[in-house]
Amino acid sequence: MSQAIAGQAPDGTKAQRVYLLLRDRILAGQLAAGDALPGELRLAELHGVSRVTIRRALDGLVADGLVERRVGSGTVVCAPAAPPGQIIADFATLIPQLRRMGEETTARLLAFSYDLPPAPIAAALGLADGARVQRAVRLRLSGGLPFSHLTTHVPERIAQGYSEADLATTPLFRLLEQRGVVLDHARQAVSAILAPPDVAQALEVVVGAPLIALTRVVYDDRGNGVEHLTALYRPDRFSLEMMLARVGEADARHWAPVPANPAKMAS
Template identity: 35%
Template sequence: MTQTLPLHRLQTSSGGPLYVKLKRLIEEAVANGQLRHGDALPPERDIADAADISRVTVRKALDHLVEDGLLVRRRGSGTFVAKPVPRMQQPLTRLTSFSEDMRRRGMIAGSHWLERGLHFPTPEETMALGLSSSARVARLIRIRTANDMPIALERTSLPDDLLPDPETVENSLYHLLGQRSIRPVRANQRISAVLLKDDETELLGVSAGSPALSVQRIAYLDTGRVMEVSRALYRHDAYDLVAELTLES
């Protein structure tokens, strides 16, 4: 540990409060390759003993690094150097699919399926999709990835007559529907900031209590019928939503 992190020099070095100096020390170790993606940091107690500082100081430094996305805490395992996450900007002026967004960026979109099948709809799905009492709902729940990195947790519901066999969806839902000339022409989106639940943070590979962007979408066909309702939770450290505004003369 002393070769990777010269903690014994922390007390005598200059540069502000101890937690700031420890934070900078870890940042430099990551920047120069002494600590790499996936490397585990020593336990907080060991860092505190080696640096002759309190565990409160160690926790404060690590908390800041977790917030910055440099470190990630895994429940029951410890604290690790996080994999660098490329930030992506998503314009709000175009109606596109996740796969199309990634393709434009030269990235490979993927899915880790959690659920894919026909179900009896919830009252919310029945109302939002305008379903009859006998209809079922095609429900898709998956982790969306870009170059194998988890980016979003996505839940989508469609009427069963538009998607009678959800198992046929391999990656791009819009591409599959487009082969049957089913394509949304407009959508309403509601964007908000949320805190992820414990199971959601594990699925997205982020620290407990991490924030996310919640994007709720209702997409419509050219007939005015609702095609889908969806909610996607995007990692806060990977996605920026951008809107272009103009001033009316």
């Protein structure tokens, strides 16, 4: 694993903020290999912090192999290592792709318990007061590298049909279907969050690093909620894409998602 992937963030909120801003600009290609960064005094002025803070942020970038200090040239950007095995998902066919992903990648079970769910999750699943859920936290890896942190809540009446060991080795979709659950439809939303400490440690990123956040509620053929998923993805190892087509007439023309390929959906 390259150091640029692991992240060597400095301690301290201000230094970490500067470190993340500069790191993201380098990884996004806004600062190219060979570019010289402004001097410490100029960086301190630009970010409204002290030179000591800038020095600590730069130390983190040096440790990551993203920059190096050269005599006579100052701090120069290095070529970042290419992210290994990035997973790309088509938003229009996300559900079957996530299912296939669960079968083609490996998972590590981090936590497992039966609890009363938070009120928003109970409401999303349509649970009665006092109904418990099985809560499981898993880390999914591709090629031995972590790319997603998954937290699932499944109603106890369904989850009792499989064990902790089953969940550690078998995709949840398959376990639900083995229980006779007929998966019918889902509602999902995608946003972004900053990595909290426990998730950052599991995904091997710095605290506060940006993550793709996907929330999905799955329903059976009778409209009952059977799974609530919160999935957090490393953006350097997972991305969402969508094909768009220009539709409509004259002034009403606009961009619209291209309908999913039925054959691809069935895979």
